[in-house]
Amino acid sequence: MIFSIVITGAPYSSQASASALQFSRSVLKLGHSIHRVFFYADGVHSGSALAAPPQDETNIPLEWAALAREHQLDLVVCIAAAVRRGVLDEGEARRYEKSGHNLASGFTLSGLGQLVEAGIVSDRVVTFGV
Amino acid sequence: MTTLHLINKTPSESTALGDSLATLSEGDALLLIENGVYAAMPAYAEHFTRLPRTIQCYLLNNDALARGLNDLNPDFAAIDYDGFVELSCRYSKVVSWF
Numbered sequence: 001m002i003f004s005i006v007i008t009g010a011p012y013s014s015q016a017s018a019s020a021l022q023f024s025r026s027v028l029k030l031g032h033s034i035h036r037v038f039f040y041a042d043g044v045h046s047g048s049a050l051a052a053p054p055q056d057e058t059n060i061p062l063e064w065a066a067l068a069r070e071h072q073l074d075l076v077v078c079i080a081a082a083v084r085r086g087v088l089d090e091g092e093a094r095r096y097e098k099s100g101h102n103l104a105s106g107f108t109l110s111g112l113g114q115l116v117e118a119g120i121v122s123d124r125v126v127t128f129g130v
Numbered sequence: 131m132t133t134l135h136l137i138n139k140t141p142s143e144s145t146a147l148g149d150s151l152a153t154l155s156e157g158d159a160l161l162l163i164e165n166g167v168y169a170a171m172p173a174y175a176e177h178f179t180r181l182p183r184t185i186q187c188y189l190l191n192n193d194a195l196a197r198g199l200n201d202l203n204p205d206f207a208a209i210d211y212d213g214f215v216e217l218s219c220r221y222s223k224v225v226s227w228f
Contacts, residue, residue, distance in 0.1 A: 015164045015193075019193075026211040030212060124219070125224070126136075127136075
């Protein structure tokens, strides 16, 4: 089956992103595929390369990037939700004249159309939020 | 069309459980995850006594163990993440209540 995953909770504030990671690992282990993981609202903080949790805690952005690398996952961060929360890629940093950018590698900024398309293409859409 | 309903909050912190119980259809299932697993504590058992027998109830055991919960409502079957994925496939939609 084709799954897509939606995450609307911030890592370390809610369990949403951690739950979604474990769910996604099981989806892939059981032979299903993940068309897209869509990070929306506070969920965009899962795409920050600047998160620096203590070493004995899970680094959620790194875990997503590693899973995406291993399984060629499409990690999409909602651009409108991201830029207002200070999660920027190089292009948005230039557009808004910011001193730096912090979208972690493996993630891309894109629009809500990507969520709609995921809903059309996927057999199941599972939302983890707050 | 059957639906798997996901609840991730306790009955005291959100109306999600009550809202979902009011809309369950025959053959649907309820899965408690994250803080939602607290709803399987015996103190909340009366929420579920009038559910039709065709409604299956599950809880994510990983989240129950993480919270040190045991002696939970026996009407809830404990599953792991693989079971969560299997339920997502078995029911035609997965709806998260917030």
